[in-house]
Each structure stands twice: as structure tokens, then as C-alpha cells.
Amino acid sequence: MTSPERSTSPPQQYAERSYRSPAALVGGALLIALGLWLGADALLRGTPATKLTALFALLFGVPLVAAFSLRPLVRANEDRLLVRNPFRTITLPWAAVEDLRATFSAEVFTGAGAKYQLWAVPVSLRQRKKVARQAARGTGRPRFGLNADAGPVPKAMADQTLAELHEIKDRATHRETAQGEPEVRWSYAVLGPSVLGAVGLVVMGVL
Known part of the structure; x- marks a missing residue:
């Protein structure tokens, strides 16, 4: 090993x-x-x-x-994030990505103040409510008289996707090959x- x-x-x-x-x-x-x-x-x-x-x-x-x-497609590797929306394709080196958020829609923000929607990652408020109910049922219930660990808290699909993208971003931001400027093509x-x-x-x- x-x-x-x-x-x-x-x-x-x-x-x-x-x-x-x-x-x-x-x-x-x-x-x-x-x-x-x-x-x-x-x-x-x-x-x-x-x-x-x-x-x-x-x-x-x-x-x-x-x-x-x-x-619509979102593709992520160790160097960059590719966002393919209906009319544009945006290529973002990870160093240019400031943040990723999912409120009513999934969005990526750049250090230059630009914002791009992730059409391939739809946000479902209904799914979020369903996951929240499942999480509430799974927490606070003792098992065999003990507060056993119920495992990781479930997430809606959009939130899980953005969590994975955040993980890749945090790992790749300082890589030399992840530097550069955003590129937008129609x-x-x-x-x-x-x-x-x-x-x-x-x-x-x-x-």
C-alpha cells in the first residue's frame, strides 16, 4: 500500500x-x-x-x-471550468472564478465582476424542500438510546454539483495551469x- x-x-x-x-x-x-x-x-x-x-x-x-x-453543459477539470449555455460558451480558468452560488439559479462569478448562469445545473426549490424534510427526519432521532451519526446530510442535485465544483476550484486555484482570463464565444x-x-x-x- x-x-x-x-x-x-x-x-x-x-x-x-x-x-x-x-x-x-x-x-x-x-x-x-x-x-x-x-x-x-x-x-x-x-x-x-x-x-x-x-x-x-x-x-x-x-x-x-x-x-x-x-x-447546455458544464464541464470541469483541474485547470478550468467550461460553461456551455444556449448562445454562448464561457471558458473560465479556475483562478478567474471568484465564487459559485445556487439560489434561484446556479451562477458563477468572476474576479472581474462578471456573472454567468449555469443552464446545465437547474435549481429545483421543490427538490430542496424534499431533501430538507428528509434531513429533518433523519436528525435528532436516537438510535438504540444513542444519538448515532446518521451520515452526511443529503443535498439537492444543484447544491451537490456546486459543492463538487467548489472542491475542484479550491484544489486548483493556485495551479500554474489554472491561471488566465475568461474567454467567451458566441x-x-x-x-x-x-x-x-x-x-x-x-x-x-x-x-
């Missing part, structure tokens, strides 16, 4: 962690499937004007649904088709 005190041991490496909302993924996939089914039917059976309207509607709607359901693959579809729908409505 390797002793943890050996100075010759290489630094421990931690696997990259990814966070997404399963409910959003399932809901988004169902909505896109329904939209494609209805759009395909209109494209095959409709009049020329109906076909054009269906095409523009698909260009407008499908990227937006995918952006808000399938696209998702033109989502914005382009949606804008084109919106313009097309406006034109079809005027004609």
Missing part, C-alpha cells in the same frame, strides 16, 4: 466531470422529434407557401429548442439558422 506521505508520489489527477440536465435532454429530444415530424409532413404534403413556412419554422425553432435543452451555429428562420417567417407573414 502506497504511503500518502511519500514525496516522490506524482500529484493526484482527477477525472474531468461533466454536468447536464437529464430532464432537459429528454424533453428537448421529444420536442425536436415532434417538430421534425410535423415539419416533414408539411414539406411533403403542403402547398408551396406552406412548405416555405414550414422550412423557416424548422430553421427558427429546432436550433432554439436544441440550444435550451440539448446544448454560438453562431444556433444564432445563424434561428435568425434566418425568423426573417423568413416575417417575410411569409407579410406576403
Whole structure:
């Protein structure tokens, strides 16, 4: 068994962690499937004007649904936090992260005063209340006449995720490879088709 005190041991490496909302993924996939089914039917059976309207509607709607359901992702490794929101991708070296909080939504704050929402980590107040009730039932009850340790206090999924991200941040902030400035990129693959579809729908409505 390797002793943890050996100075010759290489630094421990931690696997990259990814966070997404399963409910959003399932809901988004169902909505896109329904939209494609209805759009395909209109494209095959409709009049020329109906076909054009269906095409523009698909260009407008499908990227937006995918952006808000399938696209959101939070990925964390030892050097940086990647936040993929509906229209932007934010890359944050851990040294640039000031804090992470989950009130009514999960958010990350930078030292420069910027704030970014974590769309992939939804906050459920209902789940928090449920976990609080479970924790209340599990504490203060003696077992076999003794106040036995009931184990760790349960947390809602968003709170557990932010606790893990805080742990990674605290461990990585002073790493040389975790230094740098935030980088923000717009998702033109989502914005382009949606804008084109919106313009097309406006034109079809005027004609």
C-alpha cells in the first residue's frame, strides 16, 4: 500500500466531470422529434407557401429548442471550468472564478465582476424542500438510546454539483495551469439558422 506521505508520489489527477440536465435532454429530444415530424409532413404534403413556412419554422425553432435543452453543459477539470449555455460558451480558468452560488439559479462569478448562469445545473426549490424534510427526519432521532451519526446530510442535485465544483476550484486555484482570463464565444451555429428562420417567417407573414 502506497504511503500518502511519500514525496516522490506524482500529484493526484482527477477525472474531468461533466454536468447536464437529464430532464432537459429528454424533453428537448421529444420536442425536436415532434417538430421534425410535423415539419416533414408539411414539406411533403403542403402547398408551396406552406412548405416555405414550414422550412423557416424548422430553421427558427429546432436550433432554439436544441440550444435550451440539448446544448447546455458544464464541464470541469483541474485547470478550468467550461460553461456551455444556449448562445454562448464561457471558458473560465479556475483562478478567474471568484465564487459559485445556487439560489434561484446556479451562477458563477468572476474576479472581474462578471456573472454567468449555469443552464446545465437547474435549481429545483421543490427538490430542496424534499431533501430538507428528509434531513429533518433523519436528525435528532436516537438510535438504540444513542444519538448515532446518521451520515452526511443529503443535498439537492444543484447544491451537490456546486459543492463538487467548489472542491475542484479550491484544489486548483493556485495551479500554474489554472491561471488566465475568461474567454467567451458566441454560438453562431444556433444564432445563424434561428435568425434566418425568423426573417423568413416575417417575410411569409407579410406576403
